[in-house]
Amino acid sequence: MTEIAQRYRRCADVVERTIAGVRDDQWANPSPCAAWTARDVVGHLLDMHGHVLRPAGRTLHPEPAVRDDPLGAFRLARAEVAAVLDDPELAGTECDTPAGRMTVERQIDGVLTNDLVLHGWDLARATGQDDTMPPEDVARLWAANAAVPAELMAKYRTPGAFGPGVEVFGPEVPVAEDAPLQDRLLGFIGRDPNWTPPGQLPDQLPA
Numbered sequence: 001m002t003e004i005a006q007r008y009r010r011c012a013d014v015v016e017r018t019i020a021g022v023r024d025d026q027w028a029n030p031s032p033c034a035a036w037t038a039r040d041v042v043g044h045l046l047d048m049h050g051h052v053l054r055p056a057g058r059t060l061h062p063e064p065a066v067r068d069d070p071l072g073a074f075r076l077a078r079a080e081v082a083a084v085l086d087d088p089e090l091a092g093t094e095c096d097t098p099a100g101r102m103t104v105e106r107q108i109d110g111v112l113t114n115d116l117v118l119h120g121w122d123l124a125r126a127t128g129q130d131d132t133m134p135p136e137d138v139a140r141l142w143a144a145n146a147a148v149p150a151e152l153m154a155k156y157r158t159p160g161a162f163g164p165g166v167e168v169f170g171p172e173v174p175v176a177e178d179a180p181l182q183d184r185l186l187g188f189i190g191r192d193p194n195w196t197p198p199g200q201l202p203d204q205l206p207a
Contacts, residue, residue, distance in 0.1 A: 019042060
């Protein structure tokens with residue numbers, strides 16, 4: 001198993017546990033992503049699984065739907081992606097992306113795996129679960145984003161630059177320079193690390 005395949009599985013494990021921890025009455029909770037509920041966050045992650053599968057000639061099975069079984073839908077989607085990563089020919093297929101031409105494996109790593117880390121935080125925060133990101137992923141994402149050229153980063157922050165309704169990062173949220181790296185990363189990508197669901201105080205969040 002390659003390092004990329006291992007990283008994807010590890011990050012998917014975290015998100016799967018978070019999805020499994022969502023109570024039935026929490027799926028309509030607002031999330032740190034404006035206009036998205038907790039269920040919408042999972043729906044986005046499933047859409048991204050479908051996106052990275054297309055260059056490999058694969059598609060997601062339409063059932064179960066996220067509206068009916070978010071956990072089942074995620075488990076099926078991650079199995080499809082894992083199968084591609086485990087096939088050297090499919091993983092090595094080249095495709096065109098906004099960041100340039102690369103292999104399917106690299107696109108999965110740079111787009112989907114990173115999305116799992118960041119949106120895993122969104123889902124955990126929306127549903128009152130432990131939202132601590134793995135430190136190695138925080139450090140990796142911080143270094144990767146710091147290396148993005150300013151022109152491309154500006155495009156990432158421009159709604160619709162990569163297609164209708166697509167917004168990669170929001171406007172940067174100011175965070176203290178001495179704040180934990182996770183908070184600084186969240187602020188950089190446009191999240192307020194102190195966001196709490198309406199009606200909930202910051203000190204009511206899980207430690």
